[in-house]
Amino acid sequence: MKLIIATQTSLALPLIQDLYARQQLAAVWLYDVTGEDSRQLAAQCSMLGINLLVMDPEQPQVLIDHQKTLQADAIVSCYLSFLFPPAMVQALQGKLLNIHASDLPQWRGADPLFWQISTGAESSCLTLHQIAEQADSGDILFQQEFAIHPYDTHQGLNLYLSQQMPLFIAQWWSSGGIDLKPQPQRVVQNTDKPATRPDINSAGINWQQSGCLEIFNLARACNPNLGGAAFSFNQEVLYLLEATPVRYPSYGLEAGTIVHIGEPEGLLVACHDGVLRLDVIYLSAGIFSGLRFAERYQLQAGQSFDSYPITKREKQDGRNNSQYNELCR
CATH class of the missing domain: 3.40.50.12230 (Rossmann fold)
Structure with missing residues (x-):
């Protein structure tokens, strides 16, 4: 051969x-x-x-x-x-x-x-x-x-x-x-999906639509080739490299809202089906653990992350995270 x-x-x-x-x-x-x-x-x-x-x-x-x-x-x-x-x-x-x-x-x-x-x-x-x-x-x-x-x-x-x-x-x-005798591929079904090259929409987190496990898997799929699963905070793009679904009350908060920041739990964010710990985040300033990122930029429970690309609903809500913007200058 x-x-x-x-x-x-x-x-x-x-x-x-x-x-x-x-x-x-x-x-x-x-x-x-x-x-x-x-x-x-x-x-x-x-x-x-x-x-x-x-x-x-x-x-x-x-x-x-x-x-x-x-x-x-x-x-x-x-x-x-x-x-x-x-x-x-x-x-x-x-x-x-x-x-x-x-x-x-x-x-x-x-x-x-x-x-x-x-x-x-x-x-x-x-x-x-x-x-x-x-x-x-x-x-x-x-x-x-x-x-x-x-x-x-x-x-x-x-x-x-x-x-x-x-x-x-x-x-x-x-x-x-x-x-070897080649075998024809089976007939394509409606359940067969294409594997197009991922773009801004497929590699971005939509907090309103995606559950904890979906975001967990998306971060794995984007690590490291796409820099991570993209989301945003006050118009800066962040990239999630690693996340973990956890057992923790969401207190009925809207998806994308920070539920808790602190040891030993970390940076916890509400999803529509539970709570997700953001373990590793990449941004222009470097790579941080979720907790270290939240502490460095003085994030607080109740603040919200935006989807990427930002959804129409999030634009209408208008996030107010001016303290983070001030620290990033």
């Missing part, structure tokens, strides 16, 4: 190193070498003497010819945002593969881990599938289930899966590899 690994991040390095050690690596195709991470990956490959080709979206024929020259059995796309052009998909039909971290067709798209963590999924699977013209719609070759720990963050789970890639590919190959 000889594989080409197409990637743009050092998360693919464990798989690259394993295939290289087994003499099963034909080449690495690297997309977008402008970032520090991809430059370091390129340097690692060069140091090992690995055949390295920088991918140019405008020149698919170069990639097709490279595969033919190397006589690689397959090209495996791994942590790659690049969509192969239709001409290349047709020319390399059956040899152009992708590793996707979901049970396709559920969570087709750019960031399946974000959506699975943010919705509280307890398990998922790595899926090796053929690349088709429509993203993540190709026939399935091999799948392997993995657990999602309730404390996994987006980056933590990505790193774990990165370490599992060598075993995943080895098991696929020992099960038949490229000769």
